[in-house]
Amino acid sequence: MAMRNPYARFNQYKQNNIMQASPEELTLMLYNGAIKFINQGILFIEQKNIEKTHNAIMRANAIINELNATLDMKYEVAKGFRPLYDYISDRLVDGNISKNVDALKEALELVTELRDTWKEAMVIAKKK
Numbered sequence: 001m002a003m004r005n006p007y008a009r010f011n012q013y014k015q016n017n018i019m020q021a022s023p024e025e026l027t028l029m030l031y032n033g034a035i036k037f038i039n040q041g042i043l044f045i046e047q048k049n050i051e052k053t054h055n056a057i058m059r060a061n062a063i064i065n066e067l068n069a070t071l072d073m074k075y076e077v078a079k080g081f082r083p084l085y086d087y088i089s090d091r092l093v094d095g096n097i098s099k100n101v102d103a104l105k106e107a108l109e110l111v112t113e114l115r116d117t118w119k120e121a122m123v124i125a126k127k128k
Helices: 008-020 023-046 050-069 076-098 101-127
Strands: none
Touching: 023 050, 023 076, 023 101, 050 076, 050 101, 076 101
16 A cells, blocks of 8 residues: 655645745745844754755745846846845855854845835735
8 A cells, every 4th residue: 555645635734725825925035044043053053963954045045146136137136136135145055164153144134125015015006
């Protein structure tokens, strides 16, 4: 008898949410994912688990790089995000190389501010 994946329904639910999400909601999901992985990186540094630290930070950095790569530079605001995403990525790399919690906390603070601002913008846009 084949063993079923106990998380299959949950994974299907997550997949459906992603497929049905608006671009604005997808961006919010990316910010939340980056925050989750940075927090994991901090936790794993404290636990001295080098491999898990590296993997979590790499996942967070991949999200930031995706956000950076998908900026539409025809908008002036996007030009302001590029150096910010680059800086966050640099802090993540520094934190990963040196296992520096302070660098990760700085990145976490910036990503959290971006996420919170994005959520506010989504609320304002829905009112219009």
